[in-house]
Amino acid sequence: MSDDIEPGLELLERQNRFVSEHFRRIFVQIYHLVQNVADAQDLTQEAFIKALQHQEQLKDGQKAAQWLSRIATNTAIDFLRRSSRATFSELEDGLESGWETPEQILLRSEHREYLEDGLRLLSPRERAALIMRDVEGLPAEEVAQRLNCSKATVRSHIANGRTKFRRYMEKRKR
């Protein structure tokens, strides 16, 4: 048996502050990639655990947000690769707003499913690049940083993503 000292209160507080500061942004970022609340929650936890376990790798505290975003993106991409599927459309999780009619909710849900079906055709990295660029509106440089690759590679992912999505939309129109 071995006795051990619980991490100091100061450390716990610092970790809590770190999670509080970034949790919502990281959750939304991951949610955009996986489009599922339960998976986004699990992956957010996973990303924070990885980050807190490797805090010593962070040399510059001011880059914590960027560093954490990269960990979150990699965690989500790994998940997409592993599962190569994603469960979508969580109407029951409160997508409905009080002022919407059931018809509007249904239409919105159908539109979302339509978009999500298209996303499934993309590789995890194409999907991540396209979402960061066209959904989150990030500049290509930042997308490249998050995906840890060159800007040329990101452009290629974005172009492939748009081309595949376009083919999908045209096919669905027919």
Next chain:
Amino acid sequence: MRHPNQEILALHAGGDLGPFARWRTSRHLARCESCREEVAAFDEVRRSLPGLAEVPDLQWNRLAAEIKANIRLGLAAGECVRSADPPLRQSGLIHGGRAVVAFACAMVLVVTGMVLERPLPRAAREEGPMVQNTQYGIEVTAGGETLGLTNNGVQRVTYSLDAQGSMGARYVDPETGYVTINTVYVQ
């Protein structure tokens, strides 16, 4: 007329080309209707995607609390697994300096244990419930009765004590590899 390829047109639709490529493509588009239609189709893709940005209405405070609790649990489990599985280079001989420190710590623990084990006046002992670790696990004693939470015979257990009076035991089952974290709160 030589047309730009699909990749160029897809990137042009989102303003993702460099200045020279953008200028060249714009010049081509000014006199090519079919390429303009291509770009318009890519633009439609871009305009439809923000529909995915929507995040459900969530109870953010509850979600944050859950996530924080699970992160703490994950970190504790990680520590537990690491301490249960030391790297090979550490499993051999104990170096001299470390042995001295380990011996000194052990002596301090023994002396502390002896001091703490001295019988206290009965009144002091019966003030409230008491939580302690034994060789079997965590035990809570109150009003002459004892309740125990065993560690399933696992020998390598990490105990932690909290200023608020809670005691935790963390261990990895050597057979199944399952991580168990028990925390007992005394009120």
